[in-house]
Amino acid sequence: MSAPVRADPQPRPPGGLFRLPGVYxxxxxTALLASVLAEDPRIGPGLRCADLGTGSGALAIGLARTGAAVVATDVSSRALASAWANAVVRALRIGLVRGGLTAAAAAGPYDVVAVNPPYVPSPAPAVRSTRAWDAGPDGRELIDPLCAAAPALLNRNGVLYLVQSTMSDVDKSRHALAAAGLRSKVVARAEVPFGPVVSGRLRYLTERGFVRPGDRTEELVVLRAAR
Incomplete structure (x- = not known):
């Protein structure tokens, strides 16, 4: 019998992190994925981990606290500076890589990859101020390339942890990971209130069928994928 999917009623976002303007x-x-990582007993000294699209470094810091070697990647220099500052004040060491999937893969492979990618469907292309959440008309502009690139990021026994909303189609993510040669399963779920981004484009999301009329919450899901 497979392990039950953990349901978190409402994960609390981590606080106390420094952020330069424009950093997610x-x-x-983030909180849901961080809780899943914290419960994986294998993560610790001797492992090499990556936090892709690190933002303020919340996930990288959690991984570094286990004693694992951690690389934090982001396309934003402000995000990397924020992550570095947050690690320094906590006396933690993280490596920094600026760039997207190609740069992350070049610095790999990794035992554990954690990623909270942009996944909100958007009526307009992402710009610098919205690229942390806008993800194209179906919410999969970055998820699809990530799933395809996942094997190149992982070592033989590596594990990918990915968090996304059900709005951006979890089944498609599982199929894309399978096409890339990885088996995946949902390991955690949480129902959370719409944030300001989703609330601000609710009419668009409702008209396109991403949410139902009257909905005020969305389901977040963490996928675990491995060979």
Missing amino acids: RPQHD
Whole structure:
């Protein structure tokens, strides 16, 4: 019998993190993924981990606290500076890599990869101020390339942890990971209130069928994928 999926009623976003202007503020998705990582007993000294799209470094800091060697990647220099500052004040060491999937893969492979990618469907292309959440018309502009690139990021026994909203189609993520040669399963779920981004484009999301009329919450899901 497979292990039950953990349901978190409402994960609390981590606080106390320094952020330069424009850097993504950790929210419920970050908290849910962080809680899953914290419960993986294998993560610790001797492992090499990566936090892709680190933002303020919340996930990288959690991984570094286990004693694992951690690389934090982001396309934003402000995000990397924020992550570095947050690690320094906590007396933690993280490596920094600026860039996207190609740069992350070049610095790998890794035993554990954690990623909270942009996944909110958007009526307009992402710009610098919205690229932390806007993810194209179906919410999969970055998820699909990530799933395809996942094997190149992982070592033989590596594990990918990915958090996303059900709005951006979890089944598609599982199929894409399978096409890349990885088996995946949902390991955690949480129902959370719409944040300001989703609330601000609720009409668009409702008209396109991403949410139902009257909905005021979305389901977040963490996928675990491995060979």
